[in-house]
Amino acid sequence: MKHTKVKDLLNSAVTLQEVNAKGWVRTFRNNQFIALNDGSTINNIQCVVDFENTPEDILKRITTGAAVSVTGTLVESKGAGQKVEIQVAKLEILGDSDPEKFPMQPKKHSLEFLRENAHLRVRTNAFGAIMRVRSVLSFAVHSYFQQKGFVYVNTPIITGADAEGAGEMFQVTSLPLENLPKNEEGNIDYKKDFFGKHTNLTVSGQLEGETFAMALGQIYTFGPTFRAENSNTSRHLAEFWMIEPEVAFNDLDDNMDLAEDFIQYVIKYTMEKCSDDLKFLESRLLEEEKSKPQAERSEMSLLEKLNFVLDNKFKRVSYTEAIDILRDSTPNKKKKFQYIINEWGADLQSEHERYLVEKHFKCPVILFDYPANIKAFYMRLNEDGKTVRAMDILFPGIGEIVGGSQREERYDVLIEKMKALGISEEELWWYLDTRKFGSAVHSGFGLGFERLVLFVTGMSNIRDVIPFPRTPMNAEF
Incomplete structure (x- = not known):
């Protein structure tokens, strides 16, 4: 008999039918009641075993973590909490689990313990819910852009360009590390490397994405970045996923409209599809x-926070206005902020961003026109010569969630900015070409996918919203 998913069984309106379910034992009580879960839902289905007619050796093998197949009659449940249960006629052990060694026992585990067992933590209710939410959010991203006519572009993971100019990149090489070839100057001779040049894992697909936007009009990338x-903080990963749309002929106002509409769509979609998981995560x-x-x-529950984003128009505030608000705020005057705001030009921290959202405006905020x-x-220089057409979207509890800008489309201005920062024109010749041949106003933004999953699930550590986190000194699994 073909097995039926637990989610479908729990939603079934038809009883007194023979069914088969397969999954993993969460608990086994009184030698009679199996709580079975197959990952399709946060909820378990109760399977009632006829222990008097079930061999003792089989009963002993029904332990937490064991994989089982149950066949029986779907009936109305007499117990509270679920509509139906399975009266088991036939039970088969598909895979045993040692009850003394299985780490995921039915009790509360610390998140640190679960990170050390990342290969098994998804069997817990919390991580099953998180990963289902992550999956639906991922689908919602593609759904939104495909409905809007965007082209999905797979930008390279291996690159010779540093999009952020930060220099914190993972090097890719096939050179023998124990005997590196040197050139006449005594430096590593990258001409003998696989790609004939110094290459790294990408930190962003934006620069390549811009080149496609200038031909296809509107594109998006969604892939791994490094x-x-x-940094060992709760907000940093060495490997993470980025969503990066780029749109030709969009200015900064268009960019803000797109980002607001996009983020509200994916949150609403996920709330509709993952209501049980989100209720569990809220509890x-x-x-x-x-x-x-x-x-x-x-001050807000998880669902209140998500509805806060859906129900409020995002407030658009210039960086200059935000600095004035923060400088005159009570926590700044009383030195409650860890980073005191004294003057224009300060780089805003999470505490400042959250104050603007949660205390001052009481709605999501889009800051724009930052100091250059x-x-x-690559951000477009304003006429004042000191600010750029940048934007950041700020959310409650998390601060910045989206960063973007109108891109600098003027060749001469871009060249001057690159020279001032010591960025190689030779290395980015292809990027500069897009400013030579049919350049036009265009804009885009980046959204760290894990930051979005963090917000939607209410988790506090970014390592808990990606299947196998990569952080300093940690590449296990």
């Missing part, structure tokens, strides 16, 4: 909040 930043978060001091507790010296070289 940063060799030696989990509320339990966690109880253990925190009152001052550190969130704290933003990337």
